[in-house]
Amino acid sequence: MNMEATLKDLKERRSIRAYRPEQIKEEELQKILEAGTYAPTGMGKQSPKIVVVQDKETRDYLSELNAKYFPGGGGSDPFYGAPTVLVVLADRERPTCVEDGSLVLGNLMNAAYAAGVGSCWIHRAREVFDSEEGKALLKKWGIEGDYIGVGHCILGYPAEGAVPAAKPRKEDYIVYVR
Secondary structure, three states: OOHHHHHHHHHHOOOOOOOOOOOOOOHHHHHHHHHHHOOOOOOHHHOEEEEOOOHHHHHHHHHHHHHHOOOOOOOOOOOOOOEEEEEEEEEEEOOOOOHHHHHHHHHHHHHHHHOOOOEEEEOOHHHHHHHHHHHHHHHHHHOOOEEEEEEEEEEEEEEOOOOOOOOOOOOEEEEEEO
16 A cells, blocks of 8 residues: 555645536546445444435535525535535434544545545535425435435535645644553
């Protein structure tokens, strides 16, 4: 295994907040999704589900629902123009549902960077999928059970100048107890 290449990807990945309009390639999407399915989960129970939204009408409706819960009322696209939204849900019955979904989101974002695709974790999935509109979407999508919205992973190709520089790591990030 090439640890240096892995560390390089982890250090260089950034949250992208401006995207070009073209859709990502199917082979890139499939690799990103595969990485998400290999995230660790509590007791290996695989509580999360990943919903791929590329239909523009559905994507725009999700954006509208998400904006309703944005502090200050939103008014702009909380998905920053990204053409793909991966909704990460997890079975609410699992005590590690939020952690499981969070690990899936981390894998999705790191894999996206490795595939040359920009990504960003967008919050408020919990509020969206606890709402009546969100529950109606889950039903429409054929998702049965009690699922919590953990997050949205937006995907797309970064717009020109949209990749920020890394912030310096804080001095006391690591504490040793030896």
